[in-house]
Amino acid sequence: MLQLDYRSGESLYVQIKENFKRLILSKSLKEDELLPSVRALASSLAINVNTVQRAYRELEQEGYIYSIPGKGNFVAGKIEDAKQKSVSEIREELSKIVEKARAFGVEQEEFQEMIKEFYNKGGKQS
Amino acid sequence: MLQLDYRSGESLYVQIKENFKRLILSKSLKEDELLPSVRALASSLAINVNTVQRAYRELEQEGYIYSIPGKGNFVAGKIEDAKQKSVSEIREELSKIVEKARAFGVEQEEFQEMIKEFYNKGGKQS
DNA sequence: CTAACTGTATCAATCATATTAATACAGTTA
DNA sequence: TAACTGTATTAATATGATTGATACAGTTAG
Numbered sequence A, B: 001m002l003q004l005d006y007r008s009g010e011s012l013y014v015q016i017k018e019n020f021k022r023l024i025l026s027k028s029l030k031e032d033e034l035l036p037s038v039r040a041l042a043s044s045l046a047i048n049v050n051t052v053q054r055a056y057r058e059l060e061q062e063g064y065i066y067s068i069p070g071k072g073n074f075v076a077g078k079i080e081d082a083k084q085k086s087v088s089e090i091r092e093e094l095s096k097i098v099e100k101a102r103a104f105g106v107e108q109e110e111f112q113e114m115i116k117e118f119y120n121k122g123g124k125q126s
Numbered sequence C: 001c002t003a004a005c006t007g008t009a010t011c012a013a014t015c016a017t018a019t020t021a022a023t024a025c026a027g028t029t030a
Numbered sequence D: 001t002a003a004c005t006g007t008a009t010t011a012a013t014a015t016g017a018t019t020g021a022t023a024c025a026g027t028t029a030g
Helices: A012-025 A038-045 A049-061 A079-103 A108-122 B012-025 B038-045 B049-061 B079-103 B108-122
Strands: A065-068 A072-075 B065-068 B072-075
Touching: A012 A049, A012 A079, A038 A049, A049 A065, A049 A072, A079 B079, A079 B108, A108 B079, A108 B108, B012 B049, B012 B079, B038 B049, B049 B065, B049 B072
Parallel strands: none
Antiparallel strands: A065 A072, B065 B072
């Protein structure tokens, strides 16, 4: 169901989170679809239950899934809300970087130029 | 000469670095001006010599100062080069954030809008 | 009602890293 | 040579992130 990379440097629970986010955002997992149980996934990945649990908990806090104790974890509806939240965090980070950049005298125009660059570079698909 | 904030969460050597960067970028410290000796500054701040030393070492690596063993640490010339380096690091961070944002479907226009906001918000002085 | 599933909470062990400190080494100069 | 300078090495400490062991609790099929 899911592949872990032990050499990536990323922690296991973060990898699990990112995997499910991708699957949900791309609609590979549909609204209200049941996710593997924490124990089933932990077992199949040969990791601890709590590691999966932590990923699920945070996915729920971020609005990507909802949990029903005793039943399971399911893909949430209104994924747009979750997206919004993620974007909010990105805004936070961006805000700090802008602050830094200003301290070094980087003007708005220059900053905008960088964005353009990055959007063109990374933009090979879509 | 310099003020430390023990409640800021920032480590001491980082605070020292930022302080001197600001002083140098604002020309409060002029080219080739002598900085306080590691021991003098450590003593006046009541901290360890190596904490100051670390700040100075990194300031040198980043091109803000130069060091002459036995003599002291001095404000570097060509501060523009140091600025460039700092901006390069900011670019790195920015690149990662753009990548993230794209993963959540944030379009370039929306991103540019955020930048505008932040530049206007933060822009109370100058 | 009970067995076998589900998720959850608590606490501890582990690991990694950042930060600071103690101390010895080495160059400069009056 | 004494009293300054910076530097390198190593260790102690603190902090936080990550994972694990284990117990608690809800749901449901039989």
